[in-house]
Amino acid sequence: xxxxxxxxxxxxxxxxxxxxxxxxPAKPMNSTNKTELATLGGGCFWCLEATFELLPGVKSVVxxxxxxxxxxxxxxxxxxxxxxxxxxxxxxxxPQVVSYEKLLEMFWEIHxxxxxxxxxxxxxxxxxxxxxxxxxxxxxxxxxxxxxAQKHWGGRIVTEIVPLKKFYxxxxxxxxxxxxxxxxxxxxxxxxPKVNKVEKKLKEAKH
Numbered sequence: 001x002x003x004x005x006x007x008x009x010x011x012x013x014x015x016x017x018x019x020x021x022x023x024x025p026a027k028p029m030n031s032t033n034k035t036e037l038a039t040l041g042g043g044c045f046w047c048l049e050a051t052f053e054l055l056p057g058v059k060s061v062v063x064x065x066x067x068x069x070x071x072x073x074x075x076x077x078x079x080x081x082x083x084x085x086x087x088x089x090x091x092x093x094x095p096q097v098v099s100y101e102k103l104l105e106m107f108w109e110i111h112x113x114x115x116x117x118x119x120x121x122x123x124x125x126x127x128x129x130x131x132x133x134x135x136x137x138x139x140x141x142x143x144x145x146x147x148x149a150q151k152h153w154g155g156r157i158v159t160e161i162v163p164l165k166k167f168y169x170x171x172x173x174x175x176x177x178x179x180x181x182x183x184x185x186x187x188x189x190x191x192x193p194k195v196n197k198v199e200k201k202l203k204e205a206k207h
Contacts, residue, residue: 034094035059038103039066039132039164041086042111043119047191048089050178051110051198057097061089063170063177066132067162075171081124088132090167100138104131104145109201110194114155120190129157132164139163 042048045063052061065073068085078085091103111119113129131146133139142161150157178191 034096035092036095036100037134038091038093038100038138039088039134039167040091040103040107041066041088041128041130041132042107042113043087043127043129044122044186044190045087045089045170045174046177046187047110047119047194048107049176050191051194052089052091052103052106053179054195054198054202055093055098055103055106056202057094058103059092059094061091063087063089063174065126065168065170066164066166067130067160073168075174078126079124081126085126085168086128086130087126088130088167100141101145104142104149106198107131108145108149108152110198113149113157113159114153116158129159131159131161132167133161134164 040048049061049063052058064087065078065083065085066088068078068083070077070083070085073083073085077083078087093103111129115129117123117125117128119127119129131138131142133142139161146157146159146161178187178195181187182192
């Protein structure tokens with residue numbers, strides 16, 4: 001059963017949707033406030049949100065869309081596969097605690113970058129693997145990280161590396177989804193194993 005079916009069962013009825021709120025391409029802030037941004041897509045944004053929130057140095061993770069043509073897309077429109085958007089997370093992090101490179105290391109571990117437009121049973125261009133870079137430094141870091149990751153994957157990595165033009169914040173009911181619905185079917189079957197994997201690795205790193 002894919003995520004769309006799980007979501008319908010969880011909601012029980014259609015919820016009123018609010019169009020995604022456009023955000024300008026976010027540029028990393030200056031180092032005085034110790035906050036920079038990363039925008040990544042690797043399948044279901046619920047999965048990425050739940051795992052990246054575990055990393056020390058990550059201040060916040062929000063779900064949204066990027067890389068498409070339609071302004072202010074809704075979840076239903078993105079799921080129709082006609083808007084060109086990918087589901088993404090935008091991560092605010094302290095670069096003095098966790099580097100952009102470390103975020104990318106986790107990115108390669110928590111999804112399969114060799115499956116085109118698919119993660120598990122979730123299929124479609126909205127689930128594509130993609131890194132939206134905010135500046136030239138991130139672009140170079142992403143290309144280097146991808147080349148390094150390729151050494152550890154049997155198949156060819158299909159992850160796109162493209163500039164972020166606009167980021168649209170997703171509807172409220174998608175934010176903090178795993179935290180708010182830990183017992184929901186998709187959360188238990190798909191997200192929980194990823195969270196457990198990251199928690200285990202972080203625990204091991206402390207010893």
